[in-house]
Amino acid sequence: MVRILNVYTISAFVSIGVALIGFDISSMSGVIGTRQYQDFFGNPLGVRQGLITSAMAAGSFFGALSAGFLGNKFSRKATIQGGTVLWCIGSALQSASSGVPMLMVGRAISGVCVGITATLTPTYQSEIAPRKIRGRVVSFQSLAGSLGIMIQYFIQYGCSFIGSDLSFRLAWAIQAVPAIVLFIGLFWFPYSPRWLASRDRWEDVLKVLAYLRTVDNNINDPLVLAEYKEMEDQVRFEREIRAQPIREMLSPKMRKRVFLGMAVQIWSQLTGMNVMMYYIVYILQSAGITSIMLASSIQYVINVVMTIPAILWMDKYGRRPALLLGAISMALWLYLIGGLLWRYGEPNPVPNQPSTWIIMGHPSASRTILASSYLTVGTFALTWAPVSWIYQTEVVPLRIRVRSVSLSTASNWLFNYMLALGVPPLLRTISWRLFFIFASLDVMAFIHVWIAAPETKQRTLEEIDEIFEHGGPIWKSFTGTGVTSRLEQLAKDIETGKVKVRQ
Template sequence: MVRLVNVYTISAFLSLGVALIGFDISSMSGVLGTHQYRDFYGNPLGARQGAITGAMAAGSFVSALFAGSLGDRFGRKVTIQVGLLLWCIGSVVQSTSNGVAMLVAGRVISGLCIGLTASLIPTYQSEIAPHKIRGRIVSFQSLAGAMGIMIQYFIQYGCSFINSEAAFRVPWAIQAGPAVILFVGLFWFPRSPRWLASKGRWEEVLRVLARLRTANNDVNDPFVLAEYKEIEDRVRLDLLDVPSNSIRDLFSLKMRRRVFLGMAIQIWSQLTGINIMMYYIVYILESAGIRNVLLASSAQYIINVVMTIPAILWVDKWGRRPSLLIGAVSMAFWLFLIGGLLKAYGEPNPIPNQPTTWIVVDHPAVSRAILAGSCITVGSFAISWGPVSWIYQAEVVPLRVRARSVALSTASNWAFNFVLAVFVPLLLRSISWVMFFLFGSFDIAAFIHVWVAAPETKQRTLEEMDEIFEHGEQKPLWKSFTATRPTNKFDMLAKDIEMGKLIVHPQVNTF
């Protein structure tokens, strides 16, 4: 019998929390091309529009700094629910805003939700997932984010035909719906077994593992007992090694490489150029000479969803490292191409007070090529950096610092998201086509960093990460494309338990 509630359904449902990010991205991207939004808020351009867009990231950055501490104290699930309540409040404030100041305030409140959910959802997913499909499970959030972008964009596109303030108020109000559904549904989901272990609640750890791994809640299943044993040994070692869970622990000699690597992967994911395509694709297509920019923009959101599916299916086979490397090169190529086409065929915009000061006129083939390049850039991100950046940060650190490390990585993500949201409109008006060469160069830098510093982590248990990072590789990372190979230690442990060579005695409040 297959249980209705398993790691797949839990992860898919939980990913509604990440879909909220997608709703925000496309709701903001969609309104930029509508006269209703521009008329009501005084045609915000440059820094003003950047402040409106970046307000979400500003709130996310602040709450992400506290997400780890809250997640460790109250649990992943409860903290996510608190974030969802904040999202509903933010949606109400945005949809009833009477000016830019109130709109910014609403977006900051909604951002407080995203900082919590974006930090703790991948943490929760990685902690409930079997190691062989952990990448697939965490990747559900990337698919949810992509679907949130696409669904909300078409809602926004449909509302754009309403000749009133409802054109932007209705989509912003609708955003609260998925948050309410997820908030209620979480009451029926289990707590993270690894968080329970950190609190010494060992009977619950065993019951949750049995519920997640077997169809009949078999606490004597060899694979359940093997995972329980690994968690128990890891928690015991952590408590003997470092008896505290302090901020200082994050930056200890043993942890800093992993923590900084998780932060770097998140930062690079923002610098790939994806934010230009997600938030400001309307401006780019206007610069390229595309007429119906709202309809044309929808193509990249559909591609974003479609190209996330292969990542979910095969990221645990491809590996994290090859995905990041190939994705960085692909995005760099297409950004350089877009920048080159704009430089070669563009000219100064003769119309004042426009979002873009450099446009392509009467070159339909070039316009279509820029549209295609933007779509392929998004597709390259969706199949690589989109899911892997969230997978990697949650799996490279041990339990005792995982929530705080992921929160710090997520805060880094939102800090750069905020900077880009604020400054991209300014860059589009000042350096125009040069901006694409800038972000293409960032992709090359990301490729180099991953090549020399990011080991492969696919199909390793979370408890095995110490072997990768503390004992090192047999040869330098830059000499290998995929680097580490998965081991079968977990399977051997389960076999020993099944054959009676190892007896596991579940503990009760051991620590």
């Protein structure tokens, strides 16, 4: 018998918190090319459009920084619920906006929610998931983000046929619906067992673990007791050494791991995906594509479809190969886009356009750029999109996890803000050269991952400490092959009576 509420369904549902990121992306990419938006807000170009787009990321930065403290104090679940309230307020302000300043305020408030949910959703998922499927479970948030992009884009596309400013107001108001659903649904979900452990609610820890790991809520199951004991030992150890999370994050032993989580999130922004998602309309205009809305919609469908294989196989093939293959592949596609724009493009003869460099009369080059855009998006969805969120939760121990993930996510949004603000004017000034820059950054990401990022698949969150302390080269780090899990060995010792667990 399979329960309706289990690790998979809980993780899939709570991923709505990350789907809100997708709604934000499409709320801009799906509207900036429409006449209604341009007429009402005075055809914002360059820095002005960058300020509108980046307002969400600015709010997300502060939301992510506050998520660590709030998530530890009020629980992951309750803090996510508080974030959804802010999202609804932001959506209301956006849909009622009378000008650019009000629109920016609404997007910034919604951004605070996104910063909170983007930090705590993968944290919550990683803390309820068994080690063998942790990558798959946390990958649900990547699929949710892709679905959010696609759903909101088609909402925007449908509303674009409304001949008034209701076209964007209605679409922005609809964004509140998933937040309301998430707020209500979370009341029926369990708290994170690791948060309960930090509050000495050990009876609840055991009940939640039994609920998540067994069909019959068996608190005497050996694997449940093993995970319970491992968690208990970890919390006791932290208290014995009087762990101070902030100081420990800055210690020589931990700062390398904290920085690694931050670096993967930063690289995920520097891959060039912000350009492809927020400003795909501008890119397609430069490439000489005529059916821009249709071409964009296909990209978002690809983004969803390519996330599914990542969910199915992430725990089999691992994090490190995905990051390496993704970085070098995206570099190739972006170099191709930049090269074709350079070779076949020319200055745009029409003034006051987002794109100052366009391709005209070269359909083969235009189609190749479109195909390369699709390949870039598909590669990112298959590799960096899920792994960047999984990895930041795995590389640090429990005692500093929420604060470290908060810092990593804040780094993501800081670079998101800079790119959302900077890309529109850069597209107008350096045009095709921008793609060479992002491609080169992908090459740098490949080198950094090869040198510094170990494999973390199929290890308990506690066991990952051993990976960073084994002393060998990163590219020879533990892969899990031929190694007996410490958790499985502990379960056998409990079952045979060698180890006793206090309940």
